[in-house]
Each structure stands twice: as C-alpha cells, then as structure tokens.
Amino acid sequence: MTPIQQQVKNWLEEKRVDIFLAYRILDGHPLPHAFTREHIEETAELVTGPARYSLEKFATHIASRYPAARIGMVARDCNQRALNVLRVWNQLKDGQVETVPVTCCPSHLHHHADCSYLEPHPAGAVKQQLGQAPNQSLAEVEAQPAAERLDRWLYEFQKCIKCYGCRNICPVCFCKECSLEHAELIGTGHLPPDIPIFHLVRAVHMAGRCVDCGLCEDACPAEIPLRLLYRKVNAIVKDLFDYETGSGDTLPPFSILGDKPTMSPMPLLAAAQE
Amino acid sequence: MTLKRMTFLQHLLAFLGLEGRLHLEWISSAEAQKFVATVTGFTETIRRLGPSPLRTASLARSENVLTAPMRRSGCPGLSQTVVPEDGTKIVNG
Amino acid sequence: MDLKFVPSICSYCGTGCGVLFEVLDGELVGTLPMKTHPVNQGKLCIKGWNLHEHINSPLRLKHPLLKTFGRFTKVDWGKAVDVTAHRLKEVIAAHGPDSVGVLVSAKMTNEENYLAQKFARAVIGTNNVDHCARL
Incomplete structure (x- = not known):
C-alpha cells in the first residue's frame, strides 16, 4: 500500500x-x-x-x-x-x-507532474494563421493589432457547436438557471450561437470565479482557447480589484458593494478624442 | 457595482479588439451641459472608430466571419472583391 | 450515500464516444465525457452531455397506449401486441410488406435495435428499417 x-x-x-x-x-x-x-x-x-x-x-x-x-x-x-x-x-x-x-499539472516551476492532459497543445498551421493559439501569453495576444485580434477571436468563436461542455464541466458552475439557456439573452435554434455574446456572457460570469483549471478548454470539441480568454478575465479582476480568484475566503468584488467607490469611470477613448 | 462590472467589461472588450465602444457616465437630470458634452463626445468617438466590425461579422452564419481572417492572411483560393478608388469593381480569383 | 461512476458508450450515434455516468443513490444524475477514451478524448456534443436526462424524464411512456376514436387509452401488453399484429397483417395483406416501415431509437439497447431490424426483415419482410443515429 x-x-x-x-x-x-x-x-x-x-x-x-x-x-x-x-x-x-x-x-x-x-x-x-x-x-x-x-x-x-x-x-x-x-x-x-x-x-x-x-x-x-x-x-x-x-x-x-x-x-x-x-x-x-x-x-x-x-x-x-x-x-x-x-x-x-x-x-x-x-x-x-x-x-x-497531490502533485499538480506541469508548469514552468513544476517539472514532475501526474496530470499532463490540461497543458495546451501547440497550435497547428491553420489555427496559427486564423485563430488564437491556446499556448500564447496574454501579452502576445495584446500585441496583435485590434482588428486582427477581433478577427482571430471571431474565427475561434464561430466554431462553437454550443455543446455547453465548457459550462457543464466547469467545477465552479453550479447555477440552477443558466443565462446561457435564457432564450431572451441568447438566441436559440441556430449554430453557431450569437457571437461573441454567448462566449462573452460566460466570460463575464467567470469573473471572480474562474480557477484556471483548464477543464473547459480540454472539453471543447471545437478547440476554442477558452482558458486564454478566462485567463484575461482573471488578470482584469486582479488588476482592477486586486482579487486573486480561488485563493482566499473573501467574496469576489462583484458580490460586495464596498464602503465607498474606489474607482472612477473610464474616460472616452483617448486616441479618438484628439 | 455597475461601475465595477462596466469597467471589467470595457477591459474584456478591449482584449477582444473592441476598445472604446462602451462608455459609462453618471449624469444628473440637472446636468444638461454634461449630458450634451458626453453624448457629443461619445458620438464623435464612435464615428471615428467607424462601423462596428461585429455588424458585418455578428451573423455568424454569414460568410464574413469565416473568410475575414483568411482574407487578412492572404489565404490562397479565396475570391476577393476589391473596390479601387475610382469605384470600378475588380474580382480577384 | 452511494456514489458510483459507470463508464459507458454514448448510444446516440455511431461514433462511439466514451461517457462516464455519475450515479448517486442509484439515480443517474450526470454524464461526463471520458477523458482517456481514444474516440472522444474528453469531449462530447450536446446530445452526449444530456444522455442522462431521458432516463428519469416524467415524459416517458410507462404503459402501452392504444388510440381509439382519436384518444389514447391505457391497455395491457397482451392487448397491445394483439392489436398491432392484427393491424400489421391487414396492412401487409392489402398493400404488401413494403408499406410498413420500422423506426428504431438510440435510446434503446443495441440488442433491442437488432431485434427490431430482424423483425422488419424476417417477420414483416421489408428493408424499410431506419434509426435516428444513421449519421
């Protein structure tokens, strides 16, 4: 034993x-x-x-x-x-x-690992040309010009077959009623689903919840780099509210009102203002 | 709460490549000047940004989403419609 | 508290994706893709994800129903089989065996589907047999 x-x-x-x-x-x-x-x-x-x-x-x-x-x-x-x-x-x-x-997924700091299923595969030729490679860093994605970045994301999203696998497998998705099944919020009966609304609704709901386990990306039959998207979600939550999802015992920033406002609305886009 | 969520969403949209198309401002009913300035400013911003790329792409079943990235990367075998400045239409094979 | 995980194969189509049923106290409560299955490699389509739903559905038929004068009435199995056999014989005598078609279901077992096609080919004498998983 x-x-x-x-x-x-x-x-x-x-x-x-x-x-x-x-x-x-x-x-x-x-x-x-x-x-x-x-x-x-x-x-x-x-x-x-x-x-x-x-x-x-x-x-x-x-x-x-x-x-x-x-x-x-x-x-x-x-x-x-x-x-x-x-x-x-x-x-x-x-x-x-x-x-x-027990031992964990491999990472840069962690060479021995029991679980190697969740490490993103390098992207193939078509994905490199048209889509977002799942093993990129956030900085690499942000370095793309905005129009190209949108094109690449839309290419990824339009592959969606709406299997709800990302939601079903998600360890922190437990709601009895899901916004993704609301006919008034998301159009029903056609494929692909409303893009980018379908994926953005899920991304917004992952704010303060996503633990970056990679199960959604692993379960996606269309190989949409969801982990990359939710990693950005986590990064925004960390930058704006200094909240590390899954680390502590405090409620996420979107669930508590706070005593006084700590931020002010973003100004109009500077580049377009001049 | 609204402020938190909207700021979060603005950052997320920027990550997707849709920066500057969402704006949040508190305007009281007594602040007519501010209302005018905000709406004018935002209208101007949107005008400069041009039509939403999602307008052509949001209907996912339309060909645009599938072919737009291919056109960008010069994918061979796709017919491209190019409209030169004098208005004549050339179709590339 | 009895939690079991039962590996199985998705019955919806011929692909043969590996699924894992989550059974809590004898009740099927969830379906998961099998991570290590060579066919689906941890992925499923929407039908596979919802495999468990029809098992405990209140919409399932529990008795044979006979339509008489436009209304369904509950009958026992003997009566249901008698009526069906009688009517099928009438139809075959009048219009030939190819006037009958047999539709089978992905929600039955493989063996039941085999019996159904055998019934269509050997008993009725037609090749009109089809299945919703004919992809």
Whole structure:
C-alpha cells in the first residue's frame, strides 16, 4: 500500500471522512471513484491520476443531498482553488471537505507532474494563421493589432457547436438557471450561437470565479482557447480589484458593494478624442 | 457595482479588439451641459472608430466571419472583391 | 450515500464516444465525457452531455397506449401486441410488406435495435428499417 492509500484507509476507518473521492484504474482508464467504509478494501486500488475530473463538483452533488456528509478528496492546486471558490459561494460548508494534496499539472516551476492532459497543445498551421493559439501569453495576444485580434477571436468563436461542455464541466458552475439557456439573452435554434455574446456572457460570469483549471478548454470539441480568454478575465479582476480568484475566503468584488467607490469611470477613448 | 462590472467589461472588450465602444457616465437630470458634452463626445468617438466590425461579422452564419481572417492572411483560393478608388469593381480569383 | 461512476458508450450515434455516468443513490444524475477514451478524448456534443436526462424524464411512456376514436387509452401488453399484429397483417395483406416501415431509437439497447431490424426483415419482410443515429 502506498502512503496515500494507507492515509485514505485510515481516514475512512477513523470516520474522519464518510466518503473519499479519488481515482481508480478501470479497464485501463483512470476514472473517478468514491471510496467508502463499506468497501474499504478498494483503497488498495486508489490512484491519484493521471486524468483530472472535477472531483469538487461531485462533492457539491453529495453535499446538496447530504449536508452533514464529511467528504475527502485528493486535490491538486486547481482542485483546491475550486474548493475555495465553492466554499465562498456557499456550495460547500467550512471544513466539510478534507483534502489530500497531490502533485499538480506541469508548469514552468513544476517539472514532475501526474496530470499532463490540461497543458495546451501547440497550435497547428491553420489555427496559427486564423485563430488564437491556446499556448500564447496574454501579452502576445495584446500585441496583435485590434482588428486582427477581433478577427482571430471571431474565427475561434464561430466554431462553437454550443455543446455547453465548457459550462457543464466547469467545477465552479453550479447555477440552477443558466443565462446561457435564457432564450431572451441568447438566441436559440441556430449554430453557431450569437457571437461573441454567448462566449462573452460566460466570460463575464467567470469573473471572480474562474480557477484556471483548464477543464473547459480540454472539453471543447471545437478547440476554442477558452482558458486564454478566462485567463484575461482573471488578470482584469486582479488588476482592477486586486482579487486573486480561488485563493482566499473573501467574496469576489462583484458580490460586495464596498464602503465607498474606489474607482472612477473610464474616460472616452483617448486616441479618438484628439 | 455597475461601475465595477462596466469597467471589467470595457477591459474584456478591449482584449477582444473592441476598445472604446462602451462608455459609462453618471449624469444628473440637472446636468444638461454634461449630458450634451458626453453624448457629443461619445458620438464623435464612435464615428471615428467607424462601423462596428461585429455588424458585418455578428451573423455568424454569414460568410464574413469565416473568410475575414483568411482574407487578412492572404489565404490562397479565396475570391476577393476589391473596390479601387475610382469605384470600378475588380474580382480577384 | 452511494456514489458510483459507470463508464459507458454514448448510444446516440455511431461514433462511439466514451461517457462516464455519475450515479448517486442509484439515480443517474450526470454524464461526463471520458477523458482517456481514444474516440472522444474528453469531449462530447450536446446530445452526449444530456444522455442522462431521458432516463428519469416524467415524459416517458410507462404503459402501452392504444388510440381509439382519436384518444389514447391505457391497455395491457397482451392487448397491445394483439392489436398491432392484427393491424400489421391487414396492412401487409392489402398493400404488401413494403408499406410498413420500422423506426428504431438510440435510446434503446443495441440488442433491442437488432431485434427490431430482424423483425422488419424476417417477420414483416421489408428493408424499410431506419434509426435516428444513421449519421
């Protein structure tokens, strides 16, 4: 037994948690699995990767049906950020979820990793010419001339097949009624959906919520670089309000009024004013 | 709250390449001068920016969205309609 | 509290995307794409994403219904089979087997679909059999 398997077994036996969410290899596929006291022998099969599913979303499903349940789960950095956001938004109670930290996605600082599914692929020839490559930095996107940038984004958006995969897979999307399904807000019955409204509505709703886990981009059949767009959303929230999404216990800036205004409206576009 | 959301949206639109087309201003009913100045100024801004690129592109099913980026990058095999200054129409294969 | 994850294959079309059902207390509550499946690689279309919805839908038929005088009435299975067989025989006798068509569904099992085409070809004697997943 590995140390993590032993730890999970102990947690279940000590009744520290009622259910533990991790992964198990089934038919060669790493799939999420709920480990329980009744089937404690299964903990010997527990693995922590390499695939990444939003375990925290399953935790909210359990918590909504069993508010007293104590839930354990393996958590990478992105899981942990999502859990923070869900707690802030009252989808999980304080201390309801106990986590076992595990290794994370690869990054410039982090070479060993269990999860390599969420790193953006380099763009192919057509995408490089017409679209937005998903592995660009924000500065590279902003360096494009405005008209070209819009062209490239519209090219990406018009590929949308409106599968709602980005919303469905999102660990921090939990609303019962979704603006994206409102016939008065988004036109229905045609493809692609109203662009860029469909994607902008989702981007605006991601402000103060997106934890940059990359699941939306991974789930997108049209390969729209959503993570790049939401990374900008996070950057704006950070620049304007100094709010780091998923880091703390405070509500996002769009949910609190504040004591006094700290900013003033933007002036008219300077370049056009002269 | 409105101020926060609008400022956020202005930055997001700028990132997509639609800078300066959204403006927020508080004007009381007693501030006729300010109202006139704001509306005139914003109208002028919009006029300088020209018609919205989304006007031609927002109907996603129209050909524009598909072909605009290809035209920009000189993608071969696309017919282009070029209107020179004297008004005659030339169609490039 | 019983949470299970059941891997399966999407039944909506012939592509064969891997899906993962989220089953909470014996009730199907969600569908997810299987990240490691070689066919869909963690992606799904809108039909696949909503695979679980028809299972617990209140709109599902639970009994055979017979339309008499323009109204549907609940009947038992014996009666339903009798009436259907009788009417099909009448139609085939009058207009031939190609006047009958069989439409099958992506929401049934593979085996039921096989039986339906067998019924169309071997029993009725027509090739008029079609499926909504004929992509």
